[in-house]
Amino acid sequence: MSEILELKNISKSYGETKVLDNISFKINNNEFFTILGSSGSGKSTIIRMIGGFVKPTSGQIFYENNIINEQPIFKRPFNTVFQDYALFPNMNVSNNVGFGLKIKNVNILKIKEKVQEVLQIVGLENFSDRMPQELSGGQQQRVALARAIICEPKVILLDEPLGALDAELRKQMQLFLKEIQKKIKISFIFITHDQEEAIFLSDRIAVLNNHKFEQIGSPKDLYYSPKTTYMAKFFGECNLIACKVVDKKMDSIVVESEFGQLLINHSIDKSIGDSLTFGIRPEEIKILDQSSSNSIEVIIKDVEFRGSTSNLNVKSQHSEKYLKIQNISSNISQPFQQDDVINVELNTGVGTIFKDETIS
Amino acid sequence: MWNLIPVLEQYLKMRQLVNYFRTSIWTLIRFVLVISLILIPLGSFLSYSFFTVDGTDIIHEFSLFNYQEFLTGEIYIKTFIRTILLALTVMFICILLGYPVAYFLARYAGKYKYSILLMLIIPLFMSYIIKIYMMRSILGFSGLINKVLKMLGVIEKPLEFFLWNQNAVIITLVVILLPLIIIPTFTSLEKIPKNIIEASFDLGCKPFQAFRYVIFPIGLPGLIVGSIFVFILALGDFVTPQLVGGTSGFTYGKIIYSNFGMAFNWPFGAALASILLIVSVIIILFTNRLTEKSKT
Numbered sequence: 137m138s139e140i141l142e143l144k145n146i147s148k149s150y151g152e153t154k155v156l157d158n159i160s161f162k163i164n165n166n167e168f169f170t171i172l173g174s175s176g177s178g179k180s181t182i183i184r185m186i187g188g189f190v191k192p193t194s195g196q197i198f199y200e201n202n203i204i205n206e207q208p209i210f211k212r213p214f215n216t217v218f219q220d221y222a223l224f225p226n227m228n229v230s231n232n233v234g235f236g237l238k239i240k241n242v243n244i245l246k247i248k249e250k251v252q253e254v255l256q257i258v259g260l261e262n263f264s265d266r267m268p269q270e271l272s273g274g275q276q277q278r279v280a281l282a283r284a285i286i287c288e289p290k291v292i293l294l295d296e297p298l299g300a301l302d303a304e305l306r307k308q309m310q311l312f313l314k315e316i317q318k319k320i321k322i323s324f325i326f327i328t329h330d331q332e333e334a335i336f337l338s339d340r341i342a343v344l345n346n347h348k349f350e351q352i353g354s355p356k357d358l359y360y361s362p363k364t365t366y367m368a369k370f371f372g373e374c375n376l377i378a379c380k381v382v383d384k385k386m387d388s389i390v391v392e393s394e395f396g397q398l399l400i401n402h403s404i405d406k407s408i409g410d411s412l413t414f415g416i417r418p419e420e421i422k423i424l425d426q427s428s429s430n431s432i433e434v435i436i437k438d439v440e441f442r443g444s445t446s447n448l449n450v451k452s453q454h455s456e457k458y459l460k461i462q463n464i465s466s467n468i469s470q471p472f473q474q475d476d477v478i479n480v481e482l483n484t485g486v487g488t489i490f491k492d493e494t495i496s
Numbered sequence: 497m498w499n500l501i502p503v504l505e506q507y508l509k510m511r512q513l514v515n516y517f518r519t520s521i522w523t524l525i526r527f528v529l530v531i532s533l534i535l536i537p538l539g540s541f542l543s544y545s546f547f548t549v550d551g552t553d554i555i556h557e558f559s560l561f562n563y564q565e566f567l568t569g570e571i572y573i574k575t576f577i578r579t580i581l582l583a584l585t586v587m588f589i590c591i592l593l594g595y596p597v598a599y600f601l602a603r604y605a606g607k608y609k610y611s612i613l614l615m616l617i618i619p620l621f622m623s624y625i626i627k628i629y630m631m632r633s634i635l636g637f638s639g640l641i642n643k644v645l646k647m648l649g650v651i652e653k654p655l656e657f658f659l660w661n662q663n664a665v666i667i668t669l670v671v672i673l674l675p676l677i678i679i680p681t682f683t684s685l686e687k688i689p690k691n692i693i694e695a696s697f698d699l700g701c702k703p704f705q706a707f708r709y710v711i712f713p714i715g716l717p718g719l720i721v722g723s724i725f726v727f728i729l730a731l732g733d734f735v736t737p738q739l740v741g742g743t744s745g746f747t748y749g750k751i752i753y754s755n756f757g758m759a760f761n762w763p764f765g766a767a768l769a770s771i772l773l774i775v776s777v778i779i780i781l782f783t784n785r786l787t788e789k790s791k792t
Contacts, residue, residue: 189694209697222695226713235709236699287699 140165140290140323141186146195148181155181157347158195163291163325168317170326170334173344179327180219182344183293186325187216199290215284216293220300221276223268229279230255230264236287250286257316258282274305281316291323298333310336331371335359343370365490368415375421375459376490377414377482381406394455396432398482402489416487418447418462424479431479434459436472441465448472450480545767552760562767572751572768579748580775582662583730586669590726593670594677595719601678602685613682616675624672628739631668635659635740660742668740669730676729677722684718685711717787724783728776748772 141163148156155178163169173179184190186197188209196203204212215236223232231238233254234247242250255261258278268276277297284292294313298306314337317324328334334341335355342352350370351363359371368374379391379398388401391414398414406412424431434450437458448461461480463472472478545562548555566572597616601609619627634640635658642654658664688711696706734749741747752772755765 187698189697209694210700210702214698216695216698218691218695220689220691222689222691224692224695224710224714226710235696239700239705239709283695283699 138165142198144196146192148193166321168324168339170338170341172334177344188212213290215289217280217297219296221280229266233282254282254286294326296327374415379414381410395452413490418460420486421461422481427479431481436476545770547763562764576748583727586730587727589670590677598678598681661744664740665737665745668736673726676725680718680722685715688714
């Protein structure tokens with residue numbers, strides 16, 4: 137895949153306040169790239185920098201290997217879909233959509249043709265004479281998208297475009313965005329604070345935390361191989377267990393934890409006596425019918441019924457912390473009860489070892 | 497035990513009746529206010545324009561004499577047209593001076609914009625007459641401008657360009673009415689969301705194009721409202737020409753004033769005022785249509 141856009145060592149401060157601290161990433165052609173972060177994390181600042189509305193304090197922005205830091209907004213081959221749509225209130229739908237072409241002095245007949253074509257893509261071909269104020273939120277959103285698409289930009293920047301929509305419409309628009317992106321083959325840089333939305337839409341996600349990227353990768357990467365404990369807890373739930381290495385074998389280590397001794401199938405350059413954090417997702421813990429050499433015995437303290445799955449909060453005899461186990465409800469012939477004692481296996485070869493030892 | 501339902505029905509009917517009376521009383525009050533404060537004065541004003549005078553007595557008989565007088569007496573139509581041109585001139589000068597100020601305030605003055613706006617509004621609290629006298633002392637033969645020019649040796653004799661003529665009326669009206677065009681224009685320009693302007697740049701507009709296609713059209717209603725204010729007030733003004741206009745700065749408003757205040761010809765004054773009113777209303781309706789059109 138060829139890359140189209142690169143941000144290199146970008147920092148941005150407003151006076152004393154640091155918003156972005158030395159971030160770098162690349163965008164590939166035809167990619168749906170999501171920047172995920174809580175509000176105020178500086179995620180909008182990133183696409184505003186790409187769009188040209190703000191200048192980075194330091195660092196370079198490359199477009200097709202040329203630095204575009206100083207290029208004015210109107211010359212950049214990107215278009216933005218703003219959070220609250222920013223449609224021109226003095227123009228009807230087709231004039232809004234055709235505006236970008238009008239500015240580029242495209243022939244009027246050609247504009248008309250293109251506008252119809254794009255309106256068809258976003259499913260608003262019967263609304264061309266309406267004023268923006270006469271449209272619903274979802275429809276305005278489609279117009280804003282059409283207005284960006286028509287200019288055939290290399291990258292479309294979407295600044296929390298679904299933020300103002302209600303849950304139902306949001307779902308619809310997510311599907312719609314994903315379809316459109318596949319159809320028109322333009323890179324999307326999408327901003328959101330909604331993890332589910334990010335996982336559903338994206339080819340790759342960059343998680344922004346504390347002015348820096350915590351991790352960049354495909355949704356599966358982020359879920360199954362989180363690099364930090366923050367990331368492990370960011371998507372879904374994760375049991376984090378503090379351990380001490382007590383023995384080292386060829387391709388596994390034995391650690392001591394508050395749940396007893398665990399055998400972890402990871403080769404890692406830690407020596408005996410070192411501490412580490414072992415992370416395992418609730419659904420990765422196996423419930424055994426009978427005890428085995430690798431299993432530990434735990435007591436169920438609480439059963440959370442979640443429909444198709446159930447969460448068990450369990451404790452071992454000596455542990456202070458709870459362990460969360462997810463079980464598919466229909467798999468259990470006899471539902472678990474509070475205070476049942478069960479045998480579980482943690483060392484199934486899955487799970488992640490984190491070098492940072494902070495467990496929050 | 498007796499049945500509750502008929503009692504309840506009765507009660508609901510009562511409630512309905514009370515509600516009905518309450519809404520009708522409020523409606524009545526609203527009508528009375530509009531009729532007594534707006535329609536009756538206007539009506540009496542209009543009906544007076546169809547009366548005539550004999551000496552100082554008003555003859556309460558229907559006649560079109562006043563309107564005939566207006567159409568045949570060349571001086572009235574001439575003055576009327578000249579006054580319209582004067583008001584238009586004042587309006588255009590106000591647009592030329594006021595729009596850039598409003599634009600600068602709305603877009604570039606940042607956190608100071610409201611303090612600057614306040615300074616522009618303060619003159620509106622001052623007495624209108626005082627402002628005219630102030631202008632007289634600036635423009636006059638021994639006024640500020642002439643004195644300074646004389647001191648600098650630019651002129652020998654005081655310039656007569658500034659006082660006792662139409663120019664003086666125009667300058668004074670512009671100074672007095674300028675805030676009235678700045679305020680609505682500023683408000684409508686300031687209301688434009690920042691991201692709409694950003695969107696225009698994003699779609700390829702150079703700064704002038706963003707102004708031409710987005711900022712100006714969206715802010716236009718404010719400019720039109722301000723222009724109407726200025727135009728209507730300049731059209732009906734009679735104090736300014738009286739105090740700085742001299743003999744050549746005679747305006748339509750001054751004719752109306754003299755018919756009421758000096759000639760005691762109320763019916764003719766009412767007729768002239770009615771004509772002014774009708775023309776003003778037509779202008780307002782016309783510009784309204786223009787704004788409606790500019791939206792599509």
